[in-house]
Amino acid sequence: MVAYGAEQRVRVPALQAGWLRQTFVHWPYPPDEVQVLLPEELIVDEYEGAAWVGLTPFVxxxxxxxxxxxxxxxxxxxxETNLRTYVRHRNGRDGLWFLSIEVAWPLMLAARAVGAPYNPGTLSVSVNGDAVSYTGSRWGGEVSYRLVVRPGEPISPTERDVWLTSRWRAYTRRLGMxxxxxxxxEPWPLSRAAVDVLDETLTTAAGLPAPTAEPLVHFSQGVRHVRLGVSRPCVPTPGLYGE
Structure with missing residues (x-):
């Protein structure tokens, strides 16, 4: 089971930040449609027989x-806006795999050094009454999204809610590693949310079919004490790949 709270302490962070006004939009996919987009060391993490892809815009x-x-x-x-899926390393450790990351601050592109798929663009997050709006367009204009949600009442997270939102490591691939x-x-404070507008081309740009199922949607006012650790190469586990 995925842990609701952080699985490890990040005692010496590489970066600190807050992740605010975050919406989680999730679609189920056949696992084989997602697996082909992953490196060989990772396998799709399934919930109720499906792979899940999340569109997660935030500040x-x-x-x-x-x-x-x-x-x-x-x-x-x-x-920033992430398109992500959920994976397990073949050693059993669960985490995130980013299919794309849209960002409005070009200095974040330095994370490409460890394979984080950052794309610079023009992005905005705004609040109008009880609606939160997210828009973004990748430089070049061919990939974009628009999302408007109305947050609802706070919820006590179910097992599925935790599985979809709480992950404590991300995997990337660069230079053959x-x-x-x-x-x-801190754990995500989650609320229900209703979608007013959802148009996006991020999924197809990542190599997936356009979503056909109705999404599951959560909203969070956010977490303010984020500590990102230093990225490190994964050490191969003997015997996993026929060694």
Whole structure:
């Protein structure tokens, strides 16, 4: 079972931030349609026989190096949107695999050094009454999204809610190696959410069929104490690949 709280302490973070006004939009997919997009070391993590792909726009707030408090004026705050799926390493450790990451702050592109699939673009997050709107367009204009949601009442997370939202490491691949990045933050406070508008081309740009099922949607005001650890190469486990 996926843990609701962080599975490890990130004692020396590479980066600290808050993840605010985050919406989770999830679609089920046949596992084989997702597996072909993964490196050989990772296998699709399934829930109720399906792979799940999540569109998760949010505000990346007060981005700073370790030791710098969030109250320092002028810290970068910008919109980011992830398209992600859920995986397990063949050693059993679960995590995220990012199919794409859209970002409005070009300095985040430095994470491409460990294979994070960042794409620069024009993104925005806005609040109008009880609606939260997210828009984004990748530079070049061929990939875009628009999402408008209305957050509802807070919920006590079910097992499926936890499985879809709470992951404590991300995998990337670069230079022939699989990398693992740990993350620590407080548990997500989740609410129901209704979708008013949803148009996106991120899924097809990533190599997936366009979603056909109705999405599952959650909203969170966010977590303010995110600690991203240093990315490190995954050490191959003897015998996993016929060694």
């Amino acid at each position: 990346m707030a007060d981005v700073r190096p370790p030791g710098v408090p969030a109250l320092v004026p002028g810290l970068p705050t910008f919109a 699989l990398w693992e990045t740990p993350v620590e933050h």
